[in-house]
Amino acid sequence: MSATREEPIEIPTSWHALEARPLPGLVMVLGATDVGKSTLVSHLAKRWAEAGHALARLDGDPGQARLGPPTTMTLEMRISGKALCRRVFVGDVTPAGHMLPLLVGAAKLVQAAREAGAETILYDTTGLIDPRQGGAHLKWSKIDLLRPSALITLEKARELELILTPLRQRGWPEIIPLKAAMAARRRSIEERRRGREAAFRCTFEGATRLVLDLRSVAVFPAANLDPNRLVALEDDRGWLVGLGRVEAWDEPLRRLSLWTPVPSLEGVRTLRVGDLLFEGRSFRHRRAAARIA
Numbered sequence: 001m002s003a004t005r006e007e008p009i010e011i012p013t014s015w016h017a018l019e020a021r022p023l024p025g026l027v028m029v030l031g032a033t034d035v036g037k038s039t040l041v042s043h044l045a046k047r048w049a050e051a052g053h054a055l056a057r058l059d060g061d062p063g064q065a066r067l068g069p070p071t072t073m074t075l076e077m078r079i080s081g082k083a084l085c086r087r088v089f090v091g092d093v094t095p096a097g098h099m100l101p102l103l104v105g106a107a108k109l110v111q112a113a114r115e116a117g118a119e120t121i122l123y124d125t126t127g128l129i130d131p132r133q134g135g136a137h138l139k140w141s142k143i144d145l146l147r148p149s150a151l152i153t154l155e156k157a158r159e160l161e162l163i164l165t166p167l168r169q170r171g172w173p174e175i176i177p178l179k180a181a182m183a184a185r186r187r188s189i190e191e192r193r194r195g196r197e198a199a200f201r202c203t204f205e206g207a208t209r210l211v212l213d214l215r216s217v218a219v220f221p222a223a224n225l226d227p228n229r230l231v232a233l234e235d236d237r238g239w240l241v242g243l244g245r246v247e248a249w250d251e252p253l254r255r256l257s258l259w260t261p262v263p264s265l266e267g268v269r270t271l272r273v274g275d276l277l278f279e280g281r282s283f284r285h286r287r288a289a290a291r292i293a
């Protein structure tokens, strides 16, 4: 999960100027899938934190999350020796069909970082840039809402042009174009899925059974509580306390039995039902069929 990659990475010369000078404010890293966004963010975060900069890192990709389990987005920061970690649940491994939770979650995390006094927020975004899937609108909306001071763009062949054209015309935010590293490589759908499975397995390691009384914890958006459904335990501000996996739901008694790494229900106010189902006892997962409860 916290895949702080220790293997040597290729550092193109165009990255050198950036490493040396931490950029202030919200810095969004934009690019298609597998162009090396997360690798660049890990690298810059390390360099900029070494320079003593009050740096927050926002992992905004629920599909290939680096700082938290799949289906979530995470803010990590350390300021004056104090660590802060906040996490939100998106409910699925793709932004498609979850744009609002993704956008609102990102806004909450950015606000939390700003309130905590981050000088720089380095935001690793999802690779959804295809306008036919709403990718362009998602990026424009994020930029309008969050008002980043800079965009670092990673491209192979000008694939961000459609998104960047109106931004250039506006004159903000500053755009810092980088070429994707030659070593950035496409991963197959199967490879990504296996990566997520391993991350879920690691998240649920040591999980125990908790029984919730659903008269005291509200379930939303709908009580689709089939066995093996992924759910999120959230606190009074909607921050993620931890993930859970449904074991059994006794509707007449309103008792829900969950597997979860969360040790107790202290601070848990709501249970947000995700869109993924695990298969059997494994961590293979698929999107559950839509159903109105």
Ligand SMILES: Nc1ncnc2c1ncn2[C@@H]1O[C@H](COP(=O)(O)OP(=O)(O)O)[C@@H](O)[C@H]1O
Pocket (backbone or CB within 6 Å): 008, 009, 010, 011, 012, 031, 032, 033, 034, 035, 036, 037, 038, 039, 040, 064, 127, 181, 183, 184, 185, 186, 187
């Ligand atoms: N600069 C680099 N040096 C070496 N390997 C890289 C580099 N950038 C990306 N990769 C490799 O390419 C793959 C995709 O990179 P990743 O950073 O996860 O892309 P993205 O976040 O854009 O989807 C990973 O296997 C990663 O290790």
Ligand SMILES: [Mg+2]
Pocket (backbone or CB within 6 Å): 037, 038, 039, 061, 064, 124
């Ligand atoms: Mg990534």
